[in-house]
Amino acid sequence: MSQDGVDAERPKIGDAKAAPTKNFFVNMLTRDIELQDAILDLLDNCVDGILRSLAQIEGETPYKGFQASITFEKDYFVIEDNCGGIPKDVAEKYAFSMGRPPEEDVEKLAASATVGMYGIGMKRAIFKLGTEALVESRRDEGFTVEFSPEWMSDRGWNDLPMFALADGELTDKGTRVTVYKLHEECQKAFADGTWVDTFKTTVSRHYAIIISKGFEVRIGSEAELAAGVDPLAGAEFRLLETDQLADGSRIQPFTYFGTLDGVEVEIYVGLYRELLTEEEADREEQTRGVKDDAGWTVACNDRVVIWKDTTRLTGWGEATVPNYHGQFIAITGLVLLRSDDPTKLPLTTTKRGIDAASNVYAEVKDLMREATKNLTSFTYKWKTHERELDTIYQNSRYIELPTLRSMAQEISTGQVRKFATMKRSEVKLPAPANESKTARVSFAADKADIAALRKHFFDDQPAANSEIGEAAFRDVLDRIKK
């Protein structure tokens, strides 16, 4: 082939267009993301802004003083922050182009432990929300970039016009994205109080760790925000711990701590409530009756990407781990993955879910499964020893996440054979005495007969069906043993 790509025997007859159409980005890319997640992308940009503006992330509340507010109105949307703003040259070169800048430029935009890695969040969110938008920001030199409906529907990729920002605007160094001409889906959602409440719940969960580090998010209508609303509280994560029993066992969280393939890994898993009794578990199998906080939560650089998952995604129903069901309602876990290089994290572009092809996550999941299995076995063993359960809850108390994290390194002294760079806590959960010599007896009986036996054994005292069955069993046993 000759240098200009033309082969004498294969004459070139034209060019087949390979550039992406704008229609693809504006209409197709937005189909793969839910409205909530698109808005969370904008919120992620706020947090990434903080990380870029802080020299060092230190202390328990490094994000204190930084805030974002989201305004939902029927005909417009605003997100505004004070998180550092976009430098003008970054806006000129990268912030509005599609995709992450080339590697050599990434270092110039240096920020550690961000969650932005694909460089599509802001644009995709704007496309998802409406057809006209303003992006205003001030870091060094304030600017405004305009997305017009004409640009959106135009075939070409003309650069967007940039104007100087008025002097009094965004003086705290921040960014404001305003979207007008909302799509119908957004108009309906923003006018619906329930949708807004659900969105607040989503933020409170997915930003739980970031909020706990001092970041404030306020959400409401223009009037509500003007009147002053409280910042959202982040969802809590806590695990049960008890005093040690005579045999050295106790209820306590499993922790894993260390690094895998350049990613800092922390895993906390245990019980967040007392175990269900068998009758409660049976009821739970039929109809959901109690608040369900069970499952695995996974965060990448503090951003929660999986919330309380009880599927194969987090190892339930894989290998010997049973499928999740009501009996395991007390089991919950949290995985924190952190890296200065977000490409090492198993993030997906929507940041909802996990990149299943990630080797780091596959390795982390091995540890998650191990802990889950130990806890499901624990639950199962005590299923047949309900009466003694009270004895294992001595002085039970909750440990909140910050305490767990501060303890992690200290209590993770055990070796993880497979990974030399990981440590785990040595946990000895209480086991029922005579475990191998007992077997469960359970059967269904006529309700009238049960009532008759209740009367006989307990008269008018309240008694669970299992207690009535056991009383009858012991009664017969005592008689035949005489």
Added chain:
Amino acid sequence: MSGSSIPYHLRPHKAVDRRLFVDLLGRCERWRSLANAAYISMGAYPLEDHKLVHRILGIRKLIAFDYNAEIVKRQVFNRPIDTCQCVCHSSGELIDKLDTVLSDVGYADATNLIVWLDYTTPAALGEQIREFVMLLDKLRDGDIVRITVNANASSLFTAKPQKGEPTMPGDEVRKVRYGKLNERIGDYLAVDTTADMMTDEKLPSVLGRAFGTAALQALPTSGGNTFAPLSVVRYADGQQMLSLTGIVVQREQESEMRERLDLASWRFASKNWGDVHLLTVPDLTIRERLFLERAIGTTPIPDMKDQLGFDFAELEVGETFLGDYEHYYRFYPNLLAAEI
């Protein structure tokens, strides 16, 4: 669970299979030294395999386990050396708590693990394959796993004849078996598995491939390690059993490992999980045995047959016996009655 009710001396296939395993471990030493490895297996009450790996390979970090506390006490009585630790756990528990068990018995520093899960209950195949996945989750480069499972087609299902008459056509029987197998390990079966394969001859290969799929699930291609097959063998002392042995190895080192072990020259080596060898260990008289051992290596098989004056192949021993015997005669157990 461990320890079938048939006494060990009546299980010559099992005895040879165990010796072949130790022979294979000897080859594995060409890849990684096993001197500081820990050997974990159920062992039942006589701890035969623990004795062998200790005597032949010099491994001292031995762990035996059983669910039954009384068997564990009997193991303690029978242990070959004091460093053999006997712990009370089911196989599932042992795997769940593997790291804890190792540190509790003081063997957390073992360089590698050799784990033999010797299962017998056919109905628990589903649990067994999942325990195998859970175990692989916890292993590292150089660890060796052997798993023995029931591979008897009729253990899946067999129609009860009435008054000596069959009550179901063979293909119906195989369909029911396939249904059962699907219920237990359907997640792991290859898509081309059919009811016709539910025979003693073909089921082992189906199971072997299922374990291969399970291994891939535990060690997916996105990771650095793979579970490489070393040997897949079926044999029957009554019930047909399937023994699968493999080693955790870095994906890019698998072919180097195979060369180093010189698996091409080892009769019972398997290149893939469906490559199953049949092990037949017929009952030989001492006269027959001595004759065969003198003839091995010098006399061609047809001449051996002539000199014997009868054909083992005609005696339900199997066509391959004479060819195979050459490769395991060293391990043929001499079982003699003795007055003590």
